[in-house]
Amino acid sequence: MHDGPSQISLTFPDGNARQYATGITPADIAADISTSLAKKAISADVNGTHWDLQWPITEDAQIAINTMKDDAPALELIRHDLAHIMARAVQEIWPEVKVTIGPVIDNGWYYDFDREEPFTPEDLGRIEARMKQIIAARDPVRTELWPREKAIEHYRGTHEPYKIELIDAIPEDQPVRMYWHGDWQDLCRGPHLQHTGQVPADAFKLMSVAGAYWRGDSARQMLQRIYGVAFKTRDDLKKYLHMLEEAAKRDHRKLGREMDLFHMQEEAPGQVFWHPNGWSIYTTLQGYMRRKQRAGGYAEINTPQVVDRKLWEASGHWDKYQHHMFIVEVDESRDGETDDAAVRDKAQTRINALKPMNCPCHVQVFNQGLKSYRDLPLRLAEFGSCARFEPSGALHGIMRVRGFTQDDAHIFCTEDQIQEECARFIDFTADIYRELGFPDFEIKFATRPEKRVGSEASWDYVEGALENAIKAVGRDYTLEPGDGAFYGPKLDFYLTDAIGRVWQCGTFQVDPNLPERLGATYIAPNGEKTRPFMLHRATLGSFERFIGILIEEHAGKLPFWLAPRQVVVATIVSEADDYAAEVVAALRAAGIRAETDTRNEKINYKVREHSVAKVPVILALGHREVEDRTVTLRRLGEKQTRVEPLAETVAALATEATPPDQR
RNA sequence: GCUGCUGUAGCUCAGUGGUAGAGCACUCCCUUGGUAAGGGAGAGGUCGACAGUUCAAUCCUGUCCAGCAGCACCA
Numbered sequence: 001m002h003d004g005p006s007q008i009s010l011t012f013p014d015g016n017a018r019q020y021a022t023g024i025t026p027a028d029i030a031a032d033i034s035t036s037l038a039k040k041a042i043s044a045d046v047n048g049t050h051w052d053l054q055w056p057i058t059e060d061a062q063i064a065i066n067t068m069k070d071d072a073p074a075l076e077l078i079r080h081d082l083a084h085i086m087a088r089a090v091q092e093i094w095p096e097v098k099v100t101i102g103p104v105i106d107n108g109w110y111y112d113f114d115r116e117e118p119f120t121p122e123d124l125g126r127i128e129a130r131m132k133q134i135i136a137a138r139d140p141v142r143t144e145l146w147p148r149e150k151a152i153e154h155y156r157g158t159h160e161p162y163k164i165e166l167i168d169a170i171p172e173d174q175p176v177r178m179y180w181h182g183d184w185q186d187l188c189r190g191p192h193l194q195h196t197g198q199v200p201a202d203a204f205k206l207m208s209v210a211g212a213y214w215r216g217d218s219a220r221q222m223l224q225r226i227y228g229v230a231f232k233t234r235d236d237l238k239k240y241l242h243m244l245e246e247a248a249k250r251d252h253r254k255l256g257r258e259m260d261l262f263h264m265q266e267e268a269p270g271q272v273f274w275h276p277n278g279w280s281i282y283t284t285l286q287g288y289m290r291r292k293q294r295a296g297g298y299a300e301i302n303t304p305q306v307v308d309r310k311l312w313e314a315s316g317h318w319d320k321y322q323h324h325m326f327i328v329e330v331d332e333s334r335d336g337e338t339d340d341a342a343v344r345d346k347a348q349t350r351i352n353a354l355k356p357m358n359c360p361c362h363v364q365v366f367n368q369g370l371k372s373y374r375d376l377p378l379r380l381a382e383f384g385s386c387a388r389f390e391p392s393g394a395l396h397g398i399m400r401v402r403g404f405t406q407d408d409a410h411i412f413c414t415e416d417q418i419q420e421e422c423a424r425f426i427d428f429t430a431d432i433y434r435e436l437g438f439p440d441f442e443i444k445f446a447t448r449p450e451k452r453v454g455s456e457a458s459w460d461y462v463e464g465a466l467e468n469a470i471k472a473v474g475r476d477y478t479l480e481p482g483d484g485a486f487y488g489p490k491l492d493f494y495l496t497d498a499i500g501r502v503w504q505c506g507t508f509q510v511d512p513n514l515p516e517r518l519g520a521t522y523i524a525p526n527g528e529k530t531r532p533f534m535l536h537r538a539t540l541g542s543f544e545r546f547i548g549i550l551i552e553e554h555a556g557k558l559p560f561w562l563a564p565r566q567v568v569v570a571t572i573v574s575e576a577d578d579y580a581a582e583v584v585a586a587l588r589a590a591g592i593r594a595e596t597d598t599r600n601e602k603i604n605y606k607v608r609e610h611s612v613a614k615v616p617v618i619l620a621l622g623h624r625e626v627e628d629r630t631v632t633l634r635r636l637g638e639k640q641t642r643v644e645p646l647a648e649t650v651a652a653l654a655t656e657a658t659p660p661d662q663r
Numbered sequence: 664g665c666u667g668c669u670g671u672a673g674c675u676c677a678g679u680g681g682u683a684g685a686g687c688a689c690u691c692c693c694u695u696g697g698u699a700a701g702g703g704a705g706a707g708g709u710c711g712a713c714a715g716u717u718c719a720a721u722c723c724u725g726u727c728c729a730g731c732a733g734c735a736c737c738a
Binding site: 120121267395606 | 664665666667668674694695696697698699700701711728729730731732733734735736737738
């Protein structure tokens with residue numbers, strides 16, 4: 001059966017090599033080393049491949065035996081075996097349920113089932129109880145390689161159509177691997193544990209059930225996906241559940257309500273009603289970005305929101321993006337008509353769309369007047385309000401909305417200037433992220449997709465320019481082959497927040513296509529009309545989304561300069577009211593957002609209320625402060641208070657309130 | 664958009680086939696209290712919308728709208 005040598009040499013992590021008969025399994029090797037290792041072993045690493053203890057080894061290799069002490073393989077196996085154990089439990093309770101796939105994901109696993117009836121939360125409890133029985137039974141796990149015909153035949157017999165489809169996707173020449181957990185069988189590439197009892201019975205939890213398309217294809221069957229989380233110990237599970245609770249407390253939708261930042265309502269789904277507090281954050285951030293862009297060589301412009309379809313047809317959006325656009329039909333015959341009834345009697349309808357992007361309008365600005373190569377690079381920036389008809393299921397608080405404002409800009413430049421502009425933009429963006437408290441970010445470099453326009457030479461050149469730019473500014477990147485836009489490659493910038501979540505914010509895209517479609521030209525040194533390149537770029541992405549990220553990153557406790565109410569001056573006795581007004585006036589004169597709280601409430605009450613509202617500084621005033629012209633300062637989250645002279649406090653807070661670019 | 668769940672006072676949530684309740688918030692009164700909720704009284708709801716079943720619907724059924732989770736989407 002084996003063509004290879006009858007003896008193989010396996011090298012262990014300590015460097016020792018030993019000879020074994022070919023076809024030996026890691027289980028045999030572990031048993032050969034010691035009985036305790038044989039018991040503790042969970043899997044092996046063979047030449048870097050995660051290897052089931054039951055799989056034979058047929059060639060020389062580096063080998064390491066894994067135990068539960070090895071985190072990565074242990075978690076992988078626990079979660080993967082739990083996927084199978086859960087599927088087994090489900091089929092034992094409801095034999096008619098069809099199984100599909102059940103991979104390991106971050107912190108756990110899921111398994112997709114085809115079942116008529118929806119799984120209920122009570123069902124999850126039943127399944128979990130059954131899983132614990134299966135674990136307690138310590139059922140052996142075994143595996144075999146089957147010829148594909150036999151496997152297909154088997155699944156025809158058990159009426160598992162999804163499994164047959166999975167086998168069809170396996171290359172013809174490969175046998176099919178089967179696994180058994182006790183008597184329950186599943187198609188699986190493995191590896192797995194030795195028996196179900198190796199799974200910690202108290203360190204997993206079924207979390208939720210949700211729909212998911214078979215093979216991720218929205219045209220195909222909707223399945224029911226059950227999510228579970230699993231760890232090595234009960235403590236780790238508890239920690240994870242606690243972390244989820246903490247994340248829920250940071251939810252910008254909850255904090256937005258508590259801090260009175262914004263609201264949304266059903267008459268305007270996916271659009272934000274900004275309240276004074278929220279709008280204060282927005283305008284502060286926008287002011288900051290405006291200064292940064294000016295310093296970065298951008299000229300700010302503003303363009304229309306409602307634009308005739310002709311422009312969208314010319315730009316190509318009408319063909320490719322119409323399903324995402326808000327279309328506005330206006331009866332032009334009513335022009336000058338004041339009688340509403342007459343207006344309804346349409347004669348002539350003009351079709352407009354709310355702009356989903358600013359780029360076509362920016363080209364219109366570029367196209368006004370003749371441009372010279374001396375004008376390039378021309379950097380046009382707009383805080384552009386866009387509307388996109390996002391699918392209802394995609395909406396999420398202010399993070400994914402239908403109406404939003406981008407910190408958008410388009411750089412018109414020559415091919416030679418792309419690299420320099422890209423490098424400038426990366427530095428520009430890195431500087432802003434650092435000042436806003438996100439020093440670490442990741443750049444993803446998306447290269448030419450299969451469906452694309454433009455010559456290979458042009459793609460080669462532009463991709464090279466971006467890559468050189470990233471290297472020139474000394475950044476790392478990850479490659480996303482084939483993920484670029486049809487017209488050009490792009491860089492996407494990802495921030496990681498305080499609890500490890502990743503957010504896509506900045507973007508930089510090279511586009512030779514739109515200038516072509518919209519007829520943008522400049523006069524080159526040789527006197528010829530020449531096509532410029534257009535670079536689409538954004539740093540924050542959208543203000544809405546970025547503010548959502550800031551809220552969640554800081555759990556509502558925004559940096560002082562961004563906080564909507566920076567200081568509340570709270571009186572302890574009403575005799576301090578006049579002094580409180582004076583203090584607030586002094587703070588406001590120094591550019592600080594301050595308010596008085598002279599309500600007839602105890603200081604405890606006021607402190608609690610403003611703390612809950614995340615006001616960074618509370619100044620308490622009683623008889624003593626009035627007498628001494630001092631303030632008692634308390635910072636959010638600190639119990640300690642400090643008594644300071646008024647003038648000193650105002651000066652210190654004024655410094656602290658200075659935006660990072662003006663320090 | 665798809666699957667499932669949810670929609671009751673400003674917020675968080677109970678509840679019932681005979682048109683509703685709590686806590687907090689709000690208003691007023693008492694209290695002037697030194698750093699995370701002082702006391703009392705009061706006001707506040709077309710029970711998401713529209714149909715249907717019923718003598719009677721907030722409750723049952725259907726459709727729609729919105730929200731939540733996941734999937735798909737995010738040229």
